[in-house]
Amino acid sequence: MKGWSVFAVLLALVWSSPLTAQSRLDHRQIRAASLTHNIVGMSPMRGVTVYLPSGYDTSGKRYPVIYFLNNFKETETAPFDNSDAQTVFDAGIAQGAIGGVIVVTADFSTPLGSSWYVNSPVTGNWQDFMVTELVPYIDAHYRTLASSASRGIAGDRMGGYGALRFGMTNPETFGAVYALHPVGTGAGVQTMHSRPDWGRLQGAPSLKDFEGDLFGGIFLSIYQAHLPDPTRPPLYVDLPARRENGRLAVDDAQTARLIGNFLLVNQLPKHAGGLKRLRGLKFDWGRNDGNYDHVLSNQAFAHMLDEYGVPHEAEEYHGGWGDRVWGADGRVATDLLPFFSRTLVFQ
Amino acid sequence: MKGWSVFAVLLALVWSSPLTAQSRLDHRQIRAASLTHNIVGMSPMRGVTVYLPSGYDTSGKRYPVIYFLNNFKETETAPFDNSDAQTVFDAGIAQGAIGGVIVVTADFSTPLGSSWYVNSPVTGNWQDFMVTELVPYIDAHYRTLASSASRGIAGDRMGGYGALRFGMTNPETFGAVYALHPVGTGAGVQTMHSRPDWGRLQGAPSLKDFEGDLFGGIFLSIYQAHLPDPTRPPLYVDLPARRENGRLAVDDAQTARLIGNFLLVNQLPKHAGGLKRLRGLKFDWGRNDGNYDHVLSNQAFAHMLDEYGVPHEAEEYHGGWGDRVWGADGRVATDLLPFFSRTLVFQ
């Protein structure tokens, strides 16, 4: 309550001042060479949105950058169109929660909903796109502080997964990581193979069959990222299970491959060292998530970070799936911006 | 890491400036009429420490007040003597995490370690002491903003228990509550009766037998607060169980009384309404606590707050029992002060 009224007063101040330059959004399209080999008919032209803080056009100074990864099926404009991201960034900067900062979003969606931010022979090399194309492009076209110490990565749910993953694999690019309610960090009680419709997966004549199939689409996007098989049209994946004679037969080898590639807890043996090089690592999740496996998975991931001695913050907070991201008392305002304020170098 | 260096720079600035008035601690002794009837030989003279922020002596203005309740066996000076409370408050105010604020601690300890902040015919009326004596005393002797909207209560572990309890029973006095790692909120896996030495409890010739008996002392202090019986020297309690012929017999009626009085989750049917009147309610706990029951209890308490529709924040964070309270990245600095900044009225 109170938070919003302070916020409202502050916004009134911000917006009423003729002396205050407004923040603005810059929309671009860039051609991603890393994605041209995709075989799912996806254009390599990718939308990018750049939040430039108040004063950017006149200050002449360089700014740190936060890359913000979206949730499943969301494109680069989602935080600005569907939520109040620009207002939240403006207010956070105006209130001093963080200094002036550039925020970048980009379109990491695939026809099925998400690239899961990894290189795939089926959907394109999304890790490469980020590290070798998008970041250099932003550094070339904007006045950034172009070093990992001033470059953070964050994301919301599936985007939180991506943020943690980039922190593991590319700590030389991103110096600090904040994941909001990440998925795919570990295993829960309900199995992955209990979710999709195996009849559809085994018999689908085309990818279009998964439009409107929530779990089918999610899991097929996971398989295209983590169990890709370019030789197997139309889905281009190896399946980790098959329904035969009314029973589900789990394929041990493909399950091991899926769990090894996908679940972040299983990437720690290889990449714990990357996380230790970060200037800061934080993630959070809501304990009231209707899918309790998200809670159990994040708890398990936090425990294993401890086992490897990875410094981190991990907060389980009061809230459900996706309901406290934006807004004046959302986690971006109360936790994410102050985190990057503490962990990034601003000059 | 980075947090501390910013902190150090800031402190250097604070301390080096000849223009900055220092904060200071004011030590008092007050005679608590509410405690004179105690039968455990405890003096009603109680130490009080008052943190007065930088500028207090010259500003002429009125300040909000945070009452901070200590952990088991700690007296009013503990946060200042054993930890860096004054530095943390100074830095929080200097960094703008919170405006100028008075912080009050007092000696709520009993011979066994804690009053548990309740009225007891055995150890004294501690709730009354707080509400009818200490708060009026502070408002009379210092330039406070003397209303609940500007008066917060907080505490560390056993003190966190007290803070939540005062929020339930005295929302007209305290407008906002922050409990750090509270105990006694609910039940865990290990039973309360599994902890004490029942032979000692049943046969102790005097209270002195419990010096050096950690669990015995803790549970006996709980019984003196929540199962008091002034007619039964030397312990002045009813026991919720007895060991007889090698077996422990749990007393249902006394257990119901203990669990009903002590565990905060069982105070909600009577006092949820009090918590709803608060301007803010937050508590937190570390998931790595060696006593996992503290974790389970706080999770259960958070769930029941939801059932009653009590707005609250409840964060489970990375850390163990008592290891992230003070310091530049302790929860007081990162969460408690910003919380009271948002929830108290500063003018």
Next chain:
Amino acid sequence: MKGWSVFAVLLALVWSSPLTAQSRLDHRQIRAASLTHNIVGMSPMRGVTVYLPSGYDTSGKRYPVIYFLNNFKETETAPFDNSDAQTVFDAGIAQGAIGGVIVVTADFSTPLGSSWYVNSPVTGNWQDFMVTELVPYIDAHYRTLASSASRGIAGDRMGGYGALRFGMTNPETFGAVYALHPVGTGAGVQTMHSRPDWGRLQGAPSLKDFEGDLFGGIFLSIYQAHLPDPTRPPLYVDLPARRENGRLAVDDAQTARLIGNFLLVNQLPKHAGGLKRLRGLKFDWGRNDGNYDHVLSNQAFAHMLDEYGVPHEAEEYHGGWGDRVWGADGRVATDLLPFFSRTLVFQ
């Protein structure tokens, strides 16, 4: 796998033997005086099914009795019609898992789905019906061992709730209790008030509006049992919350009443002593339940039983909601029958 083949062989033996008298089901209708005051238009005629073991008609001896309470919306014939209850009892007796035993089911359903096995001015006095009518009727009409030592009570899910409740309130009638996957034992993460459609609850012109409304019907049946108000047609309940101006306002007093009456963990202060008088108490639940609150609730209930020192068995097993009750490797066969074999007196 193996279980079923042994089972099949055994059944073949059982069924092929000309010397083996078959078990049989006796169907009755009894008029329940305890239910005549109900104001929801429910007939007091109640179906009862009695399983009589092989040999009953010729042996001349007396048998112990297990009362088995059904799940939501199920009537007395459900275990026999929809599952293989008779086969499971036959095989359990033939294999020696339990001696000859009578099993009784009855129709505890209401128009909304369940009586919750309690006395209510709205739906009838179901506790009385069981204890003062059904049990005496069975003892009068069948050759039972008519004492609590030879009388057990069990139930499936909502019926498991009833079994635990009768064990608390009527240990002089039922000597042993087995609850399969009980609900309503404690609180979980998702609140009760998050489930129903409040618009419908507040505006329903008649009880019929809840046909086909799963959560609405369940919660309304809970309110008719635990928040009854005969003066308030058409639902005859007090609501524990109201949606007003787009927000849900939880009613503290009705919530305290609901939680106090309904959740079994809150009946323990009054009824732990009843459970201690039992010859045996066991309950179980599946950890893969899609509603994880069932898991958390049963864990919390088990913990509180320990706090009161109530001897009990509580097993969390591999399985989901309702999927391992019957069948050769269901919990009735592997756990429930052996439990009553151990705890009831058979002569």
Next chain:
Amino acid sequence: MKGWSVFAVLLALVWSSPLTAQSRLDHRQIRAASLTHNIVGMSPMRGVTVYLPSGYDTSGKRYPVIYFLNNFKETETAPFDNSDAQTVFDAGIAQGAIGGVIVVTADFSTPLGSSWYVNSPVTGNWQDFMVTELVPYIDAHYRTLASSASRGIAGDRMGGYGALRFGMTNPETFGAVYALHPVGTGAGVQTMHSRPDWGRLQGAPSLKDFEGDLFGGIFLSIYQAHLPDPTRPPLYVDLPARRENGRLAVDDAQTARLIGNFLLVNQLPKHAGGLKRLRGLKFDWGRNDGNYDHVLSNQAFAHMLDEYGVPHEAEEYHGGWGDRVWGADGRVATDLLPFFSRTLVFQ
């Protein structure tokens, strides 16, 4: 209560009958070639105890065999000397919970307490000892049913770890597995590196320094099994962490090796298929274990078995660490023997 009286009556019957041949224990010493290369000064002579059921000497028939692995520091006679294993087996057979069965224990202890049942260049090849020496020896010297379908493996705590491990790696030898309260199945909240005294580990002049050091001994035995290094006297291990300048530095590579080798959840990618070949797999654990990490670990292991589609039973029961193994209502009597009765072939 009742269980024991039936048990007592039954034992009285068993013992009073002049016609009933008694069961007996056969004690042997065998020389383990697989252990001769050990470099910790351990004799390759290993004690073996064989329980031969009542009637073995006269029946002439062949029996299934259960190999029972002991807990930490226990030798082959522990279940018989310290507990009532022989009585429990006798009663289980007499009551029909299981048919006549041979039970074998052997000395798997090392100077530090346990071999952890694996091959090690430091402590000997214990897996080989079991599979290539002990099992053939038993089959050669006793009238066994010498196939995996009639050969089970079980164990208590550390022995439960071993039983699960043999089930993974040697399903062609052991057809069914029951693990009582296994350890090392997954990760908990308290890290492994938080337990040992690193000063002692880094500076110990000899293995003898760990006598009387509970956690030091346990973790050093784990390292000798899973992080062995024969070139590094006197401990012959690689350490997964080092304390330097007052801080603990976790070694990522050795931690990955330790976690990968030791924790059974991480053996599933390689060995889930082995578990699927079993005729039966069950494990259990007590929810009141003072070390809650044992609970969390087993829950996590159960979840991952589901992910691989491994059929299994996993029961969390009412009880603490090691307090319900033997006795008439211990898990061996109530669950383990019936399990092997269902899963092994007895003829």
